[in-house]
Amino acid sequence: RLEFPKGSIKPDFECISNIAKIGVPSMVEQLAMRVGVIIFSKTIAGLGTVAYATHQVCMNIQALTFMNGQAFATSSTSLVSQSLGKGRPDMAMHYSKRTQRVGMYCAIAIAVFVFFCNKFVLGLYSDDADIIATGASLLQMIALIQPFQASQFILAGALRGAGDTKYTAMVTTLTVMLLRPGLALLLVNQFNLGLHGAWYALVADQILRTCLIVLRYMSGKWTSSFRHNAHA
Numbered sequence: 001r002l003e004f005p006k007g008s009i010k011p012d013f014e015c016i017s018n019i020a021k022i023g024v025p026s027m028v029e030q031l032a033m034r035v036g037v038i039i040f041s042k043t044i045a046g047l048g049t050v051a052y053a054t055h056q057v058c059m060n061i062q063a064l065t066f067m068n069g070q071a072f073a074t075s076s077t078s079l080v081s082q083s084l085g086k087g088r089p090d091m092a093m094h095y096s097k098r099t100q101r102v103g104m105y106c107a108i109a110i111a112v113f114v115f116f117c118n119k120f121v122l123g124l125y126s127d128d129a130d131i132i133a134t135g136a137s138l139l140q141m142i143a144l145i146q147p148f149q150a151s152q153f154i155l156a157g158a159l160r161g162a163g164d165t166k167y168t169a170m171v172t173t174l175t176v177m178l179l180r181p182g183l184a185l186l187l188v189n190q191f192n193l194g195l196h197g198a199w200y201a202l203v204a205d206q207i208l209r210t211c212l213i214v215l216r217y218m219s220g221k222w223t224s225s226f227r228h229n230a231h232a
Contacts, residue, residue: 069153080161107150
């Protein structure tokens with residue numbers, strides 16, 4: 001028969017508080033990202049069926065390129081949290097830098113392939129001449145942001161591994177929920193740049209997000225975030 005120790009069903013408020021300090025900002029980050037993507041997609045939907053179809057195809061291809069950054073970000077999160085848990089911030093820094101380096105090599109390889117084989121990749125999704133013609137230049141944008149995208153994913157993973165989720169949530173809110181849709185609305189509706197204008201906003205979002213994440217990482221404050229959460 002399964003028996004519980006006396007008092008075991010009482011909530012551990014200290015444990016719940018520590019979980020919330022890391023989990024709630026992560027939830028806010030994901031919520032901000034979804035809201036930003038919805039506004040961004042709605043802006044592009046107003047450009048017409050072909051433009052939206054081209055956008056969706058290119059976003060699907062970009063989502064495939066996410067796999068590189070997400071995979072190494074998972075490694076970075078795990079290795080950094082384990083290293084800081086052992087009281088080895090030097091090891092955490094070493095692992096995160098090495099993970100970023102390997103991820104960068106993969107990002108460059110993906111960038112070269114997407115940049116020069118853009119029409120081939122688009123042809124796997126559609127044979128529509130308009131989609132391929134417009135999408136080719138969008139895929140070249142995807143290729144150019146690969147190093148930024150990979151660094152941003154991997155170093156953000158390191159910050160999350162250190163429990164610095166408030167900062168990553170703030171960056172996502174600023175860039176994905178505010179900058180990207182706001183700039184897209186401006187470039188599409190005021191400057192009449194069409195689909196390319198929306199994608200310029202996406203590129204600006206990726207570059208700014210990368211810069212903010214790299215600055216936080218280089219500051220080293222994320223290691224103190226771990227110690228603060230561990231002793232909270």
